[in-house]
Amino acid sequence: MEKYLICSDLDGTLLLKNQTISPKTLGLLQQLIEEGHHFAVSTGRMYNSATDFAKLVHPKADVIASNGGVVAVSGEIIQQEKMKQSALLETFLLCQDHDLPVFFFSTDTVYYTKNPPYYFTDEEDKGRVNATKLVAIKTKETFLEHANQFINGIVIEEEDFDKLAILRNELEKLSDVSILSSHANNIEILPKDMDKKYAVKNLAAHLDIKPENVISFGDGENDIGMLEVAGAGVAMENASELVKKSADFVTTANDADGIYYFLKKYLNR
Structure with a gap:
């Protein structure tokens, strides 16, 4: 089975306005993780907060925090960059x-x-x-x-x-x-030279995931790098035009189960 790495921003992407994850999206992500695929939250939030949301998805979910400054796999930090x-x-x-x-x-x-x-x-x-x-x-x-x-x-x-x-x-x-x-x-x-783009590349390499099997979701300027480096870079409908132009696909908005509908179609679920 070809394994995929799915990376998602939090605010405006994975999360609804009330800071929860829709049941449809949550259920599909949990199913994919149980099948052996990988999922990582990829956010500008600090590590503690990012980890809490990763755990809401699944105990095996990975973390890219601080806009790529921290990367953790199975609760173990494998990369941590600091500013000069x-x-x-x-x-x-x-x-x-x-x-x-x-x-x-x-x-x-x-x-x-x-x-x-x-x-x-x-x-x-x-x-x-x-x-x-x-x-x-x-x-x-x-x-x-x-x-x-x-x-x-x-x-x-x-x-x-x-x-x-x-x-x-x-x-x-x-x-x-x-x-x-x-x-x-x-x-x-x-x-310098450290953002979600580099973090996603490093995480995929660590997990032995082919670059073409990386799927990234985002809505903000700080997501553009990870959309461009993914095999499938997906902008949310609520993203800016700049972000949409940088993506391979545009899905429905975060409050309309955009991640769920894209993954269901793209992975033939």
Whole structure:
């Protein structure tokens, strides 16, 4: 039997708006895993949160977290990349100069420069992050004390998108970071040459899955790399036009069982 590796983003892709997985999609994924295929959540979320959602799918589900910074198979981390401290410091200072909040992540901790968004602490929504600890970073000295723990970061601005665009333009000039976005309100900050694309390639090689047997689902700019490297890159109907143009296929939206209907047809279920 030809084995497949199925990789899926979480928000806007695998998850519904209420942060659950539809029964149809969940049932099919569990069936495919039991048949010997592989499934991995592939998300910008930190490792703890990504692992929780992987376990909701199946105990054997794998994890790509922090936009590719962390890869785990059967609960064992096989790859973990961290940003260079010089690049981290430049990022931190630029965000301070532009008065924009930046959040850095380890596998289990969120480090924040201003007040965390409500979904970092709200009881009904904190599963989106599931951080063991929240640590305030208010000074350069405190930042440097913790910087060796940071895997990736994100800048979030809910209102002034022009301000965000100006900062992104400056961040893209830095030599040791990769800059992406998963939503109009954010800037994703990653180690240079490390994103979901490289993580999916590495995971497929580790599992001995042929590149043409990789299926990736996504809806955001930070998913484009893994869509392009997959044998079947699938954009959700709710994805941006940029993402759809980068995909081999477009399926129905995340809230219309897009993953379920694509896999059912593509794998002849």
